[in-house]
Amino acid sequence: MKKEYWNKPALGLRERLYLLEVIRGLCITGGVFLGNMWKWLTFRKGALTAYYPEEIRSDYSPANRGRHVLTRRENGGVQCVSCNMCATVCPAYAIEILSAADFDDPCHPKSPERFEIDYSRCIFCGFCVEACPEDAIRMVKEVPDFPGFDRDAMWAGRDLLMNWRPTGDPAKQYPAASPSPVEVQP
Amino acid sequence: MIELKIDNQTVEANEGETVLQAALRSGIEIPHFCYHPCLSVAGNCRICLVKVDGRPKLVPSCNLPVAPGMTVETDTEDVRAARRAVMQFITLNHPGDCGICDKAGECRLQDYHVRYGEEESHSREPKHHRPKFSDLSPRIVLDNERCLLCSRCVRFTREVSGSHQLGIVERGSHARVERLEGRPFDDPYSDNVIGLCPTGALLSRDFLYKSRVWYLEPVRSVCTGCARCCSVNVWRRQREWHVRALGAELNRAAYRVTPFENPAINGPWLCNKGFDLHRRMARKRALTPLIGGREATAEEAVQEAKRLFAAAGNPAVLAFAPASNEELAAFRDGLGRRVQVYTREDYHTEPGEVAEDDFLIRGDKNPASYSIRALFGNRPYAPAARHDLVVIWGERVDYHALGGAKLIHLASFEPAGETAADLLIPVSTTFERSGTFTNFEGKVNRFEKVFDKPAQVLHAGDLFGRLVP
Numbered sequence: 001m002k003k004e005y006w007n008k009p010a011l012g013l014r015e016r017l018y019l020l021e022v023i024r025g026l027c028i029t030g031g032v033f034l035g036n037m038w039k040w041l042t043f044r045k046g047a048l049t050a051y052y053p054e055e056i057r058s059d060y061s062p063a064n065r066g067r068h069v070l071t072r073r074e075n076g077g078v079q080c081v082s083c084n085m086c087a088t089v090c091p092a093y094a095i096e097i098l099s100a101a102d103f104d105d106p107c108h109p110k111s112p113e114r115f116e117i118d119y120s121r122c123i124f125c126g127f128c129v130e131a132c133p134e135d136a137i138r139m140v141k142e143v144p145d146f147p148g149f150d151r152d153a154m155w156a157g158r159d160l161l162m163n164w165r166p167t168g169d170p171a172k173q174y175p176a177a178s179p180s181p182v183e184v185q186p
Numbered sequence: 187m188i189e190l191k192i193d194n195q196t197v198e199a200n201e202g203e204t205v206l207q208a209a210l211r212s213g214i215e216i217p218h219f220c221y222h223p224c225l226s227v228a229g230n231c232r233i234c235l236v237k238v239d240g241r242p243k244l245v246p247s248c249n250l251p252v253a254p255g256m257t258v259e260t261d262t263e264d265v266r267a268a269r270r271a272v273m274q275f276i277t278l279n280h281p282g283d284c285g286i287c288d289k290a291g292e293c294r295l296q297d298y299h300v301r302y303g304e305e306e307s308h309s310r311e312p313k314h315h316r317p318k319f320s321d322l323s324p325r326i327v328l329d330n331e332r333c334l335l336c337s338r339c340v341r342f343t344r345e346v347s348g349s350h351q352l353g354i355v356e357r358g359s360h361a362r363v364e365r366l367e368g369r370p371f372d373d374p375y376s377d378n379v380i381g382l383c384p385t386g387a388l389l390s391r392d393f394l395y396k397s398r399v400w401y402l403e404p405v406r407s408v409c410t411g412c413a414r415c416c417s418v419n420v421w422r423r424q425r426e427w428h429v430r431a432l433g434a435e436l437n438r439a440a441y442r443v444t445p446f447e448n449p450a451i452n453g454p455w456l457c458n459k460g461f462d463l464h465r466r467m468a469r470k471r472a473l474t475p476l477i478g479g480r481e482a483t484a485e486e487a488v489q490e491a492k493r494l495f496a497a498a499g500n501p502a503v504l505a506f507a508p509a510s511n512e513e514l515a516a517f518r519d520g521l522g523r524r525v526q527v528y529t530r531e532d533y534h535t536e537p538g539e540v541a542e543d544d545f546l547i548r549g550d551k552n553p554a555s556y557s558i559r560a561l562f563g564n565r566p567y568a569p570a571a572r573h574d575l576v577v578i579w580g581e582r583v584d585y586h587a588l589g590g591a592k593l594i595h596l597a598s599f600e601p602a603g604e605t606a607a608d609l610l611i612p613v614s615t616t617f618e619r620s621g622t623f624t625n626f627e628g629k630v631n632r633f634e635k636v637f638d639k640p641a642q643v644l645h646a647g648d649l650f651g652r653l654v655p
Contacts, residue, residue, distance in 0.1 A: 083285030084398045096429045099395040103319045110286040110395055116431035133285055155431050 065124045066143035070161040079136035082112040086128030094121040115158040120151040190256040205247040219384045220336035221248040235268045273303035279314040281331045289386030291399040314359045323371040330362040333387035339379035349373040374540045377461040393442040401427040408633040409460040410508045413550040415625035417448035440464035470600045476610040498575035502526040506580035510621030513647040520650030528567040532580045613646040614639040
């Protein structure tokens with residue numbers, strides 16, 4: 001017996017004829033293509049497509065989970081206490097931390113000597129951010145420069161995660177922002 | 187035999203046992219910090235309070251001898267309330283820095299806090315601060331804030347190691363564990379207090395921040411430091427926590443060594459030399475076979491050894507100290523009957539090391555000397571015999587003392603001398619194979635493989651059968 005689905009499409013004559021619908025679809029795609037082409041030819045902003053990575057989209061949701069950042073203390077040192085909660089909770093085993101001891105600073109005796117995230121494994125679930133007891137790791141909405149040709153080159157180390165400055169985060173101030181890629185308005 | 191009732195369960199106990207011991211033995215869990223089966227009863231942590239029928243107040247079960255007909259309850263509402271209150275007191279000034287504490291994951295205080303404690307502290311006072319991260323000894327870091335004054339470490343130095351080097355000084359919230367005034371904590375068994383400590387107050391300087399404990403797993407092994415052959419746990423990284431970016435050598439590293447409880451040989455204790463076993467094993471290894479100083483493959487090395495044996499008229503073997511019983515049996519069957527066997531002791535007491543005491547440390551620093559003596563007797567090398575080929579199975583050998591004979595050296599670690607042997611064959615360490623040792627009392631102790639052996643390294647036990655032409 002053929003199974004009946006609750007959302008079985010009810011096709012009218014127009015849809016059954018098929019050709020009319022195909023032409024309608026081609027008109028939509030063609031319209032977008034020509035519109036983009038026109039904007040590109042006349043050097044106007046607002047094409048639906050962006051020239052990644054020179055341009056990045058600015059309309060990521062504020063809740064989007066993109067690249068990680070390691071926050072800093074007031075004195076510029078890394079906030080992370082190397083407790084390994086993020087590495088432990090990570091379902092993709094993407095985080096590896098090597099700890100260092102510094103008893104001259106009794107308030108911050110343990111810190112990460114190396115902090116490595118494997119972006120070829122990361123599934124951007126955000127558990128690391130949730131598990132962090134120190135608000136030391138965050139995910140910002142931007143997703144720059146992820147693609148690569150080599151899995152081994154897709155590790156992000158401590159320096160990259162600390163020094164990469166996303167544009168603006170109201171909750172915690174970062175040291176001076178570095179020039180960021182151009183944002184485009186679609 | 188005394189019969190008593192704990193939690194409506196009839197439990198049999200021996201005369202003189204305490205309620206806590208009887209309960210633990212029959213699988214009833216009563217929390218305890220200061221009680222340890224090998225130490226005297228201190229009764230100062232009060233977490234083991236239980237309700238005894240006919241007594242108006244709760245009683246610490248660690249100090250309560252069993253009596254016939256006694257009815258004990260360990261899980262009533264007032265016992266739970268008392269435990270919650272005790273946890274409030276114990277954690278009153280505890281810094282709660284489990285995130286950076288090496289003990290987290292195997293911490294009694296942490297476990298009990300989750301099981302028996304409350305989420306929030308009732309106290310609104312600021313926490314009282316005490317000295318943090320002082321060096322109790324070069325091997326041990328002491329954090330007084332985490333200490334709950336159970337006095338296990340103090341009792342250990344008084345009752346087990348006998349050095350009397352620790353004590354608790356001052357009173358109230360100033361009380362802290364301290365060394366004898368002006369004296370170092372140089373007990374040869376000092377590292378045991380790290381495992382004894384129910385919280386993270388005493389931590390190993392060597393293991394400090396190396397890894398979180400839940401990334402590691404223990405493998406049963408044997409300490410090769412002396413003829414006692416104590417059972418140890420060697421902690422390696424679990425398979426799913428192997429690292430990639432931080433370097434593959436971390437996956438092959440023994441992170442720490444702790445005692446494996448073996449009542450027949452070492453009980454739950456181990457000497458500091460045993461705690462350092464992984465550091466001795468991390469010496470520079472001999473990894474590639476060398477034929478006259480030239481690198482070769484393992485197969486070429488075996489062929490070369492065969493050739494040397496075929497050419498030799500009067501071969502001899504100097505037998506090794508850390509060889510397992512299985513290897514020695516393979517040696518006796520494969521090679522031992524065709525050659526002259528001499529025995530030697532590779533390891534001797536080193537400067538600064540305790541030579542021998544009446545607790546664990548033995549004067550004979552070679553783990554296999556009992557088996558070697560049983561198989562081959564005690565025959566030191568005689569240069570007068572004019573051997574033209576000598577197989578050295580061991581380390582720390584002076585090649586010059588062997589005369590002009592051709593030398594085949596089976597070594598686990600890189601030989602120290604300037605001159606090279608005619609043939610160097612790398613062999614596996616005790617971490618890379620399983621087997622047994624027989625200690626000086628004739629007790630057999632088993633060890634298991636911790637790591638795979640490197641590619642060009644051979645198991646000495648497999649080698650001997652192949653050497654004979």
